[in-house]
Amino acid sequence: MQPLYLALGIVVLIAVIVDIIWTTLWVDGGSGPLSGRLTTAVWRGLRILTGDHSKALSIAGPLILTLTLAMWIALLWFGWTFLFAGGDTALISPQTGEPADWTGHFYYVAYTMFTNGNGDYSPTSGTWEIASSFTTATGMAFVTLGVSYILTVLGAVSEKRAFANSVTGLGERSEEFVRAGWSDEKFGGLDLPVESLASDLSELADKHKAYPILHYYHSEKGERASAMAVPIFDEAMTLFRYGVDDDTQLNPALVENARSSTDSYLDTLETAFIEPADEVPPQPDLERLREDDIPTVDDGEFEDAVAELTERRRNLLGVVQADAWHWPPIGDDDSVPRPDDAAEESGSR
Numbered sequence: 001m002q003p004l005y006l007a008l009g010i011v012v013l014i015a016v017i018v019d020i021i022w023t024t025l026w027v028d029g030g031s032g033p034l035s036g037r038l039t040t041a042v043w044r045g046l047r048i049l050t051g052d053h054s055k056a057l058s059i060a061g062p063l064i065l066t067l068t069l070a071m072w073i074a075l076l077w078f079g080w081t082f083l084f085a086g087g088d089t090a091l092i093s094p095q096t097g098e099p100a101d102w103t104g105h106f107y108y109v110a111y112t113m114f115t116n117g118n119g120d121y122s123p124t125s126g127t128w129e130i131a132s133s134f135t136t137a138t139g140m141a142f143v144t145l146g147v148s149y150i151l152t153v154l155g156a157v158s159e160k161r162a163f164a165n166s167v168t169g170l171g172e173r174s175e176e177f178v179r180a181g182w183s184d185e186k187f188g189g190l191d192l193p194v195e196s197l198a199s200d201l202s203e204l205a206d207k208h209k210a211y212p213i214l215h216y217y218h219s220e221k222g223e224r225a226s227a228m229a230v231p232i233f234d235e236a237m238t239l240f241r242y243g244v245d246d247d248t249q250l251n252p253a254l255v256e257n258a259r260s261s262t263d264s265y266l267d268t269l270e271t272a273f274i275e276p277a278d279e280v281p282p283q284p285d286l287e288r289l290r291e292d293d294i295p296t297v298d299d300g301e302f303e304d305a306v307a308e309l310t311e312r313r314r315n316l317l318g319v320v321q322a323d324a325w326h327w328p329p330i331g332d333d334d335s336v337p338r339p340d341d342a343a344e345e346s347g348s349r
Contacts (some may be wrong), residue, residue: 006086012079013138020072020142024149027210030271034075035068036212040273042067043216052324054220061217065153068213069146076142080109080135090128091121113139149211156207157217160226163200164219166193167229172222173329174235175288178244182294187240187250194250197233198258205264208271215272218323227323231281231316234262235328239284242305245295266315277317280310281327 019032031039042064050056084090084105091100091108100108100121108121112135123129170193171177181190204226208214219225237258240250249255269275283306286296296302306313320327 002086004086005082009079009081009083009086012075012082016072016075016079017138017142020145023068024145030209030212034071038068038071039064039213039216047324054218054324057218057324058220061157061213064213064216065150069143069150072146073143076138077106077109077113080113080131080138081105083131084109084128087128089124090131092124093120094122109135112136114143153211153213156204156211156214159200159207160204160214160217161219161224163197163204164224164226164229166197166200167233168223171232171236174232174239174284176329177232177236178239178289179292179294181250182292186248187244191251191254194237194254194258198254198261201230201233201258201261202264205261205268208265208268212268212271215268215274215322222325225323225325227319227325228328230262230265231320232328234259234312234316235284237262238306238309239286239289243284243286243289243296243302245297248295262316266312266319269315269319272322274318274322276311276314277321279314279317281313281317 015034019034022029022032023035030036043060046057046060046063081102084100085102089099091104092098093100093104104121111120112132123132167177170180170190178187181187181193183189222228237255240255241252241259244250283303286299286302289296317327
């Protein structure tokens, strides 16, 4: 018997099983310890290698998902291999009666994990027969669970991009979003869209908390990036709440509900190790609203209100920088560029 191999196999199997269950089934747990570190390393490496090139970063999500599933399979495979190798002649060849070597153990675990076996090697005792049964069970169960996890994440990615398209379709900056609903001296056309977007964002926040990998699904285009859409949406709600004159404000209940949805989204940042930005982004420009004759508060009152939202807005900018984007508006000259060290800061995820 090889106690070291046996112990190593048990440790590896416990670690990977915990990571799989943690990542796929624990809704409030975020990524498991192993998959979380893998995600961090891949994202950091891609940002360094590509120089934050948007098209190149768009492969990060699929690559991380593929590598996560491959890691789980490989660790299960190696864990069981070490476990069988640690036994005192755990497997023998029925044809020759010879005990299995390392290649035989590796081969036996592979076909036992994914099939019922082909008889090339046989367990030598009841204990190893039971171990073989568990090998098949973990292979079938956890690989299936991993595939289901991938399908769930891909569905959430589609919802994430649909949310971004809905927001940027109304405006690629917060002032444009607000102006889109102004008609006949009132905001009459945004009640339903804001309510729907708030609901979508709240659901998206729940999925980001359950599956932090969603933060690493980088969109090649800014208008499809939720990291851009969430700040646009929340800054628009800030304009409705603090910038627009009281007599013409959007339904306050809708605005507060939308801001609450953003709070839920920002609560997910910890699971992806996203930190607030060091600087504060520029505030929305009330003059852009006044161009459409939208009644606003005076600049000083708005500045005072926005100053109280500094931490919230730094968190929003942190989301933008962590996804290798710039502060909204999308593609505008007065957007705030990422700091030179943003990739390094974001890579700490």
